[in-house]
Amino acid sequence: xxxxxxxxxxxxxxxxxxxxxxxxxxxxxxxxxxxxxxxxxxxxxxxxxxxxxxxxxxxxxxxxxxxxxxxxxxxxxxxxxxxxxxxxxxxxxxxxxxxxxxxxxxxxxxxxxxxxxxxxxxxxxxxxxxxxxxxxxxxxxxxxxxxxxxxxxxxxxxxxxxxxxxxxxxxxxxxxxxxxxxxxxxxxxxxxxxxxxxxxxxxxxxxxxxxxxxxxxxxxxxxxxxxxxxxxxxxxxxxxxxxxxxxxxxxxxxxxxxxxxxxxxxxxxxxxxxxxxxxxxxxxxxxxxxxxxxxxxxxxxxxxxxxxxxxxxxxxxxxxxxxxxxxxxxxxxxxxxxxxxxxxxxxxxxxxxxxxxxxxxxxxxxxxxxxxxxxxxxxxxxxxxxxxxxxxxxxxx
Amino acid sequence: xxxxxxxxxxxxxxxxxxxxxxxxxxxxxxxxxxxxxxxxxxxxxxxxxxxxxxxxxxxxxxxxxxxxxxxxxxxxxxxxxxxxxxxxxxxxxxxxxxxxxxxxxxxxxxxxxxxxxxxxxxxxxxxxxxxxxxxxxxxxxxxxxxxxxxxxxxxxxxxxxxxxxxxxxxxxxxxxxxxxxxxxxxxxxxxxxxxxxxxxxxxxxxxxxxxxxxxxxxxxxxxxxxxxxxxxxxxxxxxxxxxxxxxxxxxxxxxxxxxxxxxxxxxxxxxxxxxxxxxxxxxxxxxxxxxxxxxxxxxxxxxxxxxxxxxxxxxxxxxxxxxxxxxxxxxxxxxxxxxxxxxxxxxxxxxxxxxxxxxxxxxxxxxxxxxxxxxxxxxxxxxxxxxxxxxxxxxxx
Numbered sequence: 001x002x003x004x005x006x007x008x009x010x011x012x013x014x015x016x017x018x019x020x021x022x023x024x025x026x027x028x029x030x031x032x033x034x035x036x037x038x039x040x041x042x043x044x045x046x047x048x049x050x051x052x053x054x055x056x057x058x059x060x061x062x063x064x065x066x067x068x069x070x071x072x073x074x075x076x077x078x079x080x081x082x083x084x085x086x087x088x089x090x091x092x093x094x095x096x097x098x099x100x101x102x103x104x105x106x107x108x109x110x111x112x113x114x115x116x117x118x119x120x121x122x123x124x125x126x127x128x129x130x131x132x133x134x135x136x137x138x139x140x141x142x143x144x145x146x147x148x149x150x151x152x153x154x155x156x157x158x159x160x161x162x163x164x165x166x167x168x169x170x171x172x173x174x175x176x177x178x179x180x181x182x183x184x185x186x187x188x189x190x191x192x193x194x195x196x197x198x199x200x201x202x203x204x205x206x207x208x209x210x211x212x213x214x215x216x217x218x219x220x221x222x223x224x225x226x227x228x229x230x231x232x233x234x235x236x237x238x239x240x241x242x243x244x245x246x247x248x249x250x251x252x253x254x255x256x257x258x259x260x261x262x263x264x265x266x267x268x269x270x271x272x273x274x275x276x277x278x279x280x281x282x283x284x285x286x287x288x289x290x291x292x293x294x295x296x297x298x299x300x301x302x303x304x305x306x307x308x309x310x311x312x313x314x315x316x317x318x319x320x321x322x323x324x325x326x327x328x329x330x331x332x333x334x335x336x337x338x339x340x341x342x343x344x345x346x347x348x349x350x351x352x353x354x355x356x357x358x359x360x361x362x363x364x365x366x367x368x369x370x371x372x373x374x375x376x377x378x379x380x381x382x383x384x385x386x387x388x389x390x391x392x393x394x395x396x397x
Numbered sequence: 398x399x400x401x402x403x404x405x406x407x408x409x410x411x412x413x414x415x416x417x418x419x420x421x422x423x424x425x426x427x428x429x430x431x432x433x434x435x436x437x438x439x440x441x442x443x444x445x446x447x448x449x450x451x452x453x454x455x456x457x458x459x460x461x462x463x464x465x466x467x468x469x470x471x472x473x474x475x476x477x478x479x480x481x482x483x484x485x486x487x488x489x490x491x492x493x494x495x496x497x498x499x500x501x502x503x504x505x506x507x508x509x510x511x512x513x514x515x516x517x518x519x520x521x522x523x524x525x526x527x528x529x530x531x532x533x534x535x536x537x538x539x540x541x542x543x544x545x546x547x548x549x550x551x552x553x554x555x556x557x558x559x560x561x562x563x564x565x566x567x568x569x570x571x572x573x574x575x576x577x578x579x580x581x582x583x584x585x586x587x588x589x590x591x592x593x594x595x596x597x598x599x600x601x602x603x604x605x606x607x608x609x610x611x612x613x614x615x616x617x618x619x620x621x622x623x624x625x626x627x628x629x630x631x632x633x634x635x636x637x638x639x640x641x642x643x644x645x646x647x648x649x650x651x652x653x654x655x656x657x658x659x660x661x662x663x664x665x666x667x668x669x670x671x672x673x674x675x676x677x678x679x680x681x682x683x684x685x686x687x688x689x690x691x692x693x694x695x696x697x698x699x700x701x702x703x704x705x706x707x708x709x710x711x712x713x714x715x716x717x718x719x720x721x722x723x724x725x726x727x728x729x730x731x732x733x734x735x736x737x738x739x740x741x742x743x744x745x746x747x748x749x750x751x752x753x754x755x756x757x758x759x760x761x762x763x764x765x766x767x768x769x770x771x772x773x774x775x776x777x778x779x780x781x782x783x784x785x786x787x788x789x790x791x792x793x794x
Contacts, residue, residue: 006580008587019607031580050608051629051675052615059611060629110753127710129751132728138710140646142625142633147644147712149720151625151635153562154551161635161642161714163625164561165550166607168569173749175572180750182579183403183428187752189586190405196753203749206720206731210416210563211447214456216717217744218449223717228539228548228560232448232457236539238548238558245558247544249537278448313524313535315544317558320613320620323546323603331529334603347614352570352600353577354526355584356507356593 005032021097023174029067030351041072057343070367100135129200141169148205234280402429418494420571426464427748438469454740467764497532526597538566545602631677646710
């Protein structure tokens with residue numbers, strides 16, 4: 001079955017830490033790429049220190065580094081850099097997510113990697129990218145969520161700008177980087193030449209702003225926070241019920257008519273203020289109290305039972321415990337269990353790319369720090385155990 | 398330069414509408430794939446009707462469909478389906494984002510497409526995927542943001558669950574679909590066999606929940622809304638200033654010490670409650686008022702001028718107008734201008750995958766409905782203009 005894996009044969013040397021880079025290489029590993037994680041001796045990926053812990057292992061680290069091997073290598077030593085450049089010759093892809101300029105300072109910039117292997121695809125994911133005035137500035141998720149505009153359009157109309165509760169600044173950058181790597185590999189296979197993929201977390205935030213840019217450019221009005229509703233589809237929001245919320249997405253006038261019939265409100269159906277999607281959007285302040293009155297009379301479960309048979313797109317607002325228990329989520333293999341040699345079993349999100357002929361297998365556990373150093377150096381550089389032992393004595397690995 | 402494009406030679410038959418699918422094929426087209434959009438005669442992609450409009454053209458549609466050609470084809474007619482299957486023979490990829498079961502009802506399910514072309518990569522992006530109990534249920538962005546848990550962890554501690562202001566339910570699914578297509582093409586090139594990529598918007602929401610799943614599984618506590626701060630890094634949030642907000646991300650104890658020195662607060666530096674990242678997180682309710690007092694004394698610009706030289710990751714919360722004017726965003730080519738034949742010029746977000754040897758060119762404008770029908774049918778099926786005219790008379794195109 002190994003040969004069935006879509007990215008079989010793609011070798012990825014992974015210098016990344018924490019989130020954006022490890023998320024990218026996790027997706028590649030889930031699809032069958034061979035990922036070797038390169039970590040600093042003694043310390044490793046910063047995320048190994050992030051809670052919560054299971055025994056001595058970070059659950060955060062474990063959930064981002066399945067299906068990878070780990071070697072240690074001191075990139076600040078001459079010998080460590082030399083070993084890295086030897087490895088680069090045997091790999092297809094190098095990924096890193098240091099701040100811009102770091103790889104050059106280490107003597108490991110793209111020019112140096114390309115000199116070692118002209119076929120290498122070098123992917124850098126950083127806060128602001130490797131060009132432009134901010135190229136060496138540090139960034140974390142919340143910085144780019146703020147600078148990229150997403151926080152300005154997320155939140156309640158009378159509330160503060162709001163950070164998305166998951167790190168979409170890192171994660172979308174990880175996804176675009178994976179796309180860039182696969183595209184560059186395709187070109188490499190055709191032309192024989194690798195390339196540099198330069199992804200900026202801030203750029204990715206701009207790329208996901210969606211219709212906010214078009215709305216601003218056409219109307220001149222700066223998009224603002226509008227709570228849970230959609231700027232141009234109505235009703236398309238979360239409405240309070242007797243015991244929580246229900247999400248309804250009435251995307252067209254036919255569904256609106258069906259909804260008014262379902263709730264026996266011919267007055268709304270025939271009200272010209274609510275006759276079209278555009279007029280419902282314009283008259284939202286008058287429609288909202290009517291919807292709140294309607295939905296407040298029943299529980300969320302009762303509403304879902306009523307709305308679903310009528311074909312009205314709807315759903316609950318699930319907390320994380322309910323997400324993990326959802327029958328669709330489980331049936332799709334989106335909750336996977338990893339058996340870690342020291343931490344035991346841990347559930348985590350699976351890979352959402354479902355490809356025929358590529359069965360979801362139980363993932364290999366995240367590696368202990370340096371667990372595969374000897375194995376990888378033997379396999380790729382032909383070192384023997386004495387040579388690896390010497391590197392270890394010298395603190396290089 | 399055409400041959401330099403990373404996805405040169407990849408032919409994509411694009412049956413998608415609105416957002417998740419068109420976003421996926423836009424990324425592929427930006428990277429050089431040849432995308433032919435297949436639309437219903439007379440009507441086309443639903444998004445052509447979504448405001449805001451520039452003249453008769455939807456700015457929403459224009460900003461998602463650059464670099465694509467458009468043909469019309471009635472998939473509900475036998476002749477239209479036959480033409481589609483002939484086209485499938487000449488293409489590498491088919492992408493659609495109908496509700497689960499729709500392609501089968503049209504007689505165009507994967508088995509049928511594969512019979513026409515065993516090398517085809519068929520990618521379906523839908524609300525819930527093509528398997529499981531919800532496989533035929535309709536969904537829109539807000540439904541999966543609610544069901545997938547993201548809304549439950551986005552928002553202020555005392556506020557309601559909050560929809561992310563951009564459609565990350567659609568967009569992340571579009572990105573995972575692009576990754577699935579590129580991975581399946583790689584396998585196809587090696588094995589000669591295509592495959593089916595089945596991406597669910599709900600699955601993708603689960604995949605981006607990040608550390609919320611690990612936190613729940615390890616601690617048993619259901620993750621809740623915590624405003625703009627990070628669950629385990631402190632301070633890592635947006636703080637009110639004299640005239641707005643500033644985002645600060647103090648990711649380690651060294652940065653904390655630097656910050657206390659910068660603001661001349663030795664009392665905070667030496668307070669054992671704030672000595673480590675973990676203790677700062679535990680004592681957030683006591684730290685927050687101190688930070689608000691400090692940051693309230695100066696404007697956002699003054700804070701950025703003070704924090705940046707000290708190496709403390711920080712940034713403003715930009716509204717969309719400021720994002721588009723940001724010098725880094727512009728220098729990176731993240732604002733591109735398209736010249737549309739009837740609507741004129743429109744600015745939109747560029748592609749965040751920056752690849753060496755692949756220059757960002759001004760994008761080709763989004764196509765008028767069916768603008769390339771004759772050209773594409775001549776090019777791929779060898780039809781002459783009389784045959785195309787007959788299809789047009791019959792309402793097939």
